[in-house]
């Protein structure tokens with residue numbers, strides 16, 4: 001058994017270590033694979049499916065699929081881009097996203113992905129769900145209108161903060177993030193210092209009173225597209 | 234009250250060893266006792282098994298048969314399947330509503346009776362049917378529905394509703410149900426006489442590798458739908474490292490139109506348990522679990538009885554059949570109303586006391602399954618086949634069926650035919666032959682493999698049923714020329730929207746979008762380009778979904794577009810009011826909420 005694994009992404013040879021996922025190996029090689037539920041510090045979830053790639057001709061999630069010698073991965077093809085565009089569109093129409101009034105604008109990974117994919121408006125009709133807001137906590141608020149069910153907060157609270165403040169309830173289209181209390185975040189032991197509060201890709205879980213500490217125009221994705229931090233490596 | 238809830242939950246949890254992985258048993262017991270798992274109960278359970286309240290809520294909110302809100306002492310669940318609809322379930326639904334004075338999803342003001350709809354309960358051959366608590370009522374009519382309500386109002390004991398008993402074991406005191414087996418064609422593999430222990434004895438005379446060799450030589454493939462080679466699966470599990478291994482039997486039978494496992498469970502569970510024990514011996518497991526769908530709870534006493542007898546006869550237990558060191562026992566895990574739990578990794582999640590979310594693969598169950606241990610999951614029928622292969626030899630089995638699909642297959646046939654029921658046929662049989670067997674007339678379409686399979690038209694009735702051509706886990710639904718394939722497809726899409734676990738984006742959102750577009754087309758609001766839209770959206774869902782549910786859920790639409798395109802085109806053409814203008818936006822509907830709030834009609838609309 002050799003210690004490195006060699007495979008290709010869009011024809012480019014990439015090497016990685018046994019046990020690495022396609023996404024991990026691609027990151028190290030400076031190849032960006034779009035993602036929303038994956039985050040380096042968290043265990044892979046495999047739920048958003050934005051990272052879908054073709055592996056030897058079959059679709060797989062790059063964030064969960066381990067690499068193997070000789071694997072042929074397609075990342076930047078018309079077919080894959082169309083799938084990703086559809087998924088990003090789905091996330092937009094599934095919630096109620098009003099980026100222009102959102103304090104996360106410019107730091108939002110969903111918004112940034114839409115820009116990277118050149119999506120001006122989704123091709124699917126909006127579903128306008130009724131979603132709850134929870135502003136009971138003194139320092140944190142939840143706006144489920146913007147939640148994309150990536151499960152980052154669930155994993156961070158459980159695996160990093162050791163608190164299990166968040167968990168999914170309901171199933172299918174009714175699925176949502178609940179808190180570990182009768183109803184309100186204020187009744188949990190959530191704190192503004194929790195990692196769970198930092199990991200939300202959108203504006204669904206935010207700290208209060210710091211929304212505009214960094215002005216619009218100077219935010220993470222205002223000048224460089226999402227993924228460029230990986231590609232510049 | 235609160236104190237008794239506390240002590241009841243303590244007792245229930247302790248009976249499950251305060252084991253978090255037995256969460257399903259705990260919440261099911263609480264639900265049965267209190268008609269709900271209230272917030273207070275969730276807190277108490279969480280404390281008892283050392284978990285978090287929200288984890289309990291997460292489980293309870295996932296399953297259709299569990300609820301945080303109190304339900305009636307009696308819950309009437311009317312089967313909401315396309316076949317039931319064809320057999321008149323709508324008038325039955327009306328009768329229930331009128332007689333109870335409530336709508337579906339509601340409970341009578343006295344808190345006694347709750348009325349609900351539920352997806353296929355596996356009684357399509359005796360539809361319309363309903364599940365009333367654990368009792369099954371078949372061949373419903375609106376008169377019978379009214380009578381049921383009147384009886385329940387006098388005495389809210391569903392057991393008293395059971396009318397004339399069914400055939401075979403359905404009539405035994407352990408089952409005591411109206412269900413009929415409707416075994417129309419008894420083949421030699423499943424329905425021939427069996428002597429308990431015959432297959433197992435032969436297996437124990439071989440070593441485990443030889444048992445697997447025989448299963449491979451028989452070319453047995455899984456009967457649950459996916460058709461994976463059984464011997465290969467067992468080999469992987471046998472070779473996987475782990476002190477403890479498990480054998481799981483998939484008795485979730487949730488694919489609409491499938492009911493053959495129900496008949497096996499009623500008449501031939503011995504064969505299934507025997508196959509599980511053989512699997513245990515082959516892979517080195519000492520525990521088997523049957524995951525039984527909640528709808529089949531009425532069969533549990535019978536199954537427990539058969540298990541007890543097998544223990545008594547040393548066909549289970551320690552040193553099974555005198556084989557030193559081979560210990561194997563089986564327990565039953567009840568499901569609670571979730572189609573997705575038939576997917577093998579979701580089934581494992583549910584057995585572990587979690588939401589029925591599928592798991593990421595790899596690792597596959599053969600490496601890391603139930604509680605992280607190497608696990609074999611097979612369908613009810615697959616285990617029966619194994620028992621027979623070991624009894625009569627692989628050659629006997631491989632001689633039956635077709636080249637790539639050896640042996641026989643149980644079909645559950647329902648819909649527009651004179652003889653709905655269970656047929657054991659050799660693989661390779663043509664659709665036309667099946668239609669002849671069940672006396673179907675004027676057939677225009679056949680749904681092979683349930684909603685996740687395909688809808689075929691007449692030009693494919695010459696195709697054969699086998700893994701290579703028309704694959705099916707058993708469901709065959711027959712539709713005559715009076716049926717509308719679009720309405721059928723919509724029914725199936727509603728099913729998938731309802732049953733998606735919601736974990737991954739394409740399945741959770743995409744199916745809703747597919748269904749909405751189909752609704753538009755059916756309502757005459759279709760436009761050119763809609764079929765391309767459905768096809769491209771369907772392709773994304775199939776490609777990007779995480780598990781088999783989303784990977785097949787667009788099939789009702791995609792296969793009807795493929796095989797019945799002209800029906801769609803006619804509908805879209807007929808809906809066009811005039812060239813260049815299609816009413817896709819209904820201003821009156823859009824204004825309704827606002828008008829309701831304002832309390833008056835809009836001036837301009």
Ligand SMILES: Cc1cc2nc3c(=O)[nH]c(=O)nc-3n(C[C@H](O)[C@H](O)[C@H](O)COP(=O)(O)O)c2cc1C
Pocket residue numbers: 454455456457458459460461463483484485486487488572573574575576577578610611612613615780781782
């Ligand atoms: C959504 C979904 C539902 C399923 N339901 C069932 C089921 O009810 N019964 C079953 O045996 N297999 C079902 N399967 C297939 C199982 O995942 C698995 O392939 C099967 O249990 C393996 O057993 P087999 O090889 O003996 O067929 C389902 C699969 C999916 C994706």
Ligand code: SF4
Pocket residue numbers: 573591732733734735736737738740741778779780781782783784
């Ligand atoms: S495809 Fe995705 S959302 Fe659908 S049931 Fe499977 S994991 Fe759940």
Ligand code: FES
Pocket residue numbers: 034035036037038045046047048049050051052061062063064
């Ligand atoms: S990043 Fe891989 S599924 Fe979300």
Ligand code: FES
Pocket residue numbers: 097098099102103104105106108109110111146202203204
């Ligand atoms: S801009 Fe994306 S959630 Fe606000």
